[in-house]
Amino acid sequence: MADGQRTPRYDAAEACRALAAADPKLGALIERAGPYTLMLKSQHSPFDALLEAIVSQQLHGKAAMAILHKLLKLFGEIHPTPELLLLQPDDAMRAAGLSKNKMLALQDLARKTLDGTVPSLAAIRRLSDDEIVTRLCAVRGIGAWTVQMMLMFRLGRPDVLPLTDYGVRKGFALTFSRLPKSKPFDASMLADMKVMARRGERWRPWRSVAAWYMWRACDLAGKPFVPPPVA
Template sequence: MTAHGFLLFDTAIGRCGIAWGTRGITLLQLPEGREQNTRARLLERVPDAAREAPPPPDVQRAVDAIVALLRGEASDLSGVALDMERVPPFHRRVYEVARTIPPGATLTYGDIAARLGSLGAARAVGQALGRNPFAILVPCHRVLAAGGKVGGFSANGGVTTKLRLLSIESARAAGALQADDGGGGALGFDPAVAVERLRASDAALARLIDAVGPFGMRLDRTSSLFVALAESIVYQQLTGKAAATIFARVRALFARAHEGPTPEQILRASDEKLRAAGLSRAKLLSLRDLARRAQDGELPTLAEVHGMEDEAIIERLTQVRGIGRWTVEMLLMFRLGRPDVLPVDDYGIRKGFAIAFKLPDLPARKDLERRGERWKPYRTAASWYLWRAVDLARGD
């Protein structure tokens, strides 16, 4: 790299600063609220940054990668050259471990200490990360305290900034987690981060969280999007036990269909055969429409859905007969693990909201939506706690 210099640049979280020298980047400064404060803080920390200047190619590539990451895109910063000449040896080792944490993942201070072979050094790890001059490039925001607690953060905004960085990355990581999982089992967000964010955003919801206890939502596995939607259709307007019995009967109609029937099997089966399993005429027509769309290629695959935005999935799937917005919202939450879903038309959500916020009547849709703005980007976790409020009121 060329002689010392610095640059201020725009990102999704505000105007950041970067300084460099001949050995690599010497500082990444997160926004301080006002541009002049960011510049002053950068020059205070790196007095030899000299002057604001156009960045050399290596620095520009790093800036582009940082901007992409903060925009929610896939971006690998692990290869960016850092000047650690003035960094103490222990801190350098901590930073090297922290740089191996991918977006959407987290370690604790104790995890890093263990990887360094210093099991009792969790506090020292925290102190090293608190002095990290390479924010984001050394992703100290991905390091949590014991028990999944957020812990501290030395950048402007403190824990709020840390949560914001984690939420940006968890949204991007959701698709990768789900795709690797093959259809369920891994949430697309960090529950500890989500609960901490909800606590900080809403005191009334924080009281409900305390009453309910740890977040316990789990995802349901599925072999395909078709099977998941077919099961959802069967479950509509039935108790869980009755619906499970009927769907088991439908599966039993077909050979080797233990994971669920295929579109071809549904289309080949007679009306009489399907009705005998317990399907109503309306559900039979819905299943056949779903199967026809799947066979004609109108239904996205599970892999394709992982790359789609929530609203795009809702718009696409509600074209199927018998599938409304609520059904797709349940799919987004309990099959795909999407982090920011709030089913405002769900009776249990509205009832739980009335209980948690001590309302005499169920809230209007607009009131629930307005309050839900506080809970972004973790409205799925908030929804789960609202459902649990109803369980608590019933004594379940």
């Protein structure tokens, strides 16, 4: 197991049994794909996790890590506190490779952490999924998808269905739609999000597990499953 990774606290086997009973088509996918092996990432504070998410936006892995490393070097190669981030000159942050929009987003994140909008790690554990989405989406540059990835991959919440995620929409279409076999998959074949939401009601309270199997459906269709960037 990689350093800092953990298994979710919920019972994955129970979740898979419940999903298969509620939705036989999903059950067939679960049987074909095999055990649920989602691993949670390190338990960073919401501030640290969102800092990394903002830096990584619209960048591939190596480029994002390079800029994050340059940014953290400004603070002795550790995550800064919100107070220290706000004291950092704009020129130094731009020299680390941050765009103006990302710099403004990080500064807004720091301010909203200091005013309590962005909760501490201890406090966020007491909040509902909807409360977390509402509070973290108040930060400039943070959308629902980023928060949903945090809920699934850092907080281990079991009932998250990221309807806008390309892989989840594709996996849903591959599993539940009648697609033309002679035509390569393209964006026009992605599942309708309203249809997904309706079917997803039968997956409660295990929609995170169902979403993970939608990614696996993409893998089984011939393209290796690449986990999404984690908030």
